[in-house]
Amino acid sequence: MTNAAASATGTELKATITIDASPAQVWALVADVKRMSEWSDQVVKSFVLGGPVRLGTRFFNINHQGWKHWPTNAKVIRFTPHSDFAFTVLENNTVWSFQLEPTADGGTLVTHRRETPRGISALSKALTKVAFGGQEPFTAELLDGMSTTLERLKADIESSR
Template sequence: MAYELSDSITINASPAAVFNLLSDITRTGEWSAQCYRAHWNDADDTHASYAPSHGIGSTFTGYNHTPEREWSTTSEVITYKPNTEFSWQVLSSGTIWGYRMEPAPNTNDATLLTEYTAFTPAGEAYFRSKFGPDATAQEAQRQHAATAGITQTLTRIKEILEG
């Protein structure tokens, strides 16, 4: 049940402003539907904020919750293109999450922001090993949560950047 999901929103902020916010993973809890806290794993202070050294290959831990459970994941930054794209891969499942930014058409200093995720065949294998016969149901539950969560997350990011 591999899948890819995405949604987009126009934000009245420059691609640079959007990128600077989203690449500071320590602020993720402000907008994410599930991740309430994140920190860089290579920082001396686990609450350290964004630093330019947090590019491709940097890892971070995200702490997530739903009404049913709490868990943490370690992810690695796989795309770091200032003002254009920021993405990461969850190391346990291979799931990819990210944001793409581009100047919004017919606007002055606005950004078309796209959030996306890809649940890969590696994720399917991980879920089979972790959940056994319940893997398909767990995957469907995650896909449903991601679909709703992406829209909710984009709305929150817009609210933060537009004030």
């Protein structure tokens, strides 16, 4: 299995991986937020409010780190099938996304990002310092988690082919 490559530039976190599946196949999984706990170390469970996931859909996550658990509320802000799926976490202003690009060999380059276009909320910064040891170690954990998420997503899709 090819490992995901992860990097941080300023406050943007990014991990990429190439998956041997079409953008449509990858999209079917990344846009199914109820399944995110299958790939993410941090997400315990996701609850989608309303019908199928689309632009504007709101969902609720239970996240964890060890014994610590916390809820987040999110809203889908970009929804371009087979190409771009993004949501904002309302408590901290972060934007999480998956961009999908077809590769020449029929696969998909997946880029998973965490961006902070409006900065991270003051409350989130304070809680990260108290509960998670500060931004630096929490950022490192998020980068590792993003890579793990992509590696598990790749394994899931490629093993089912």
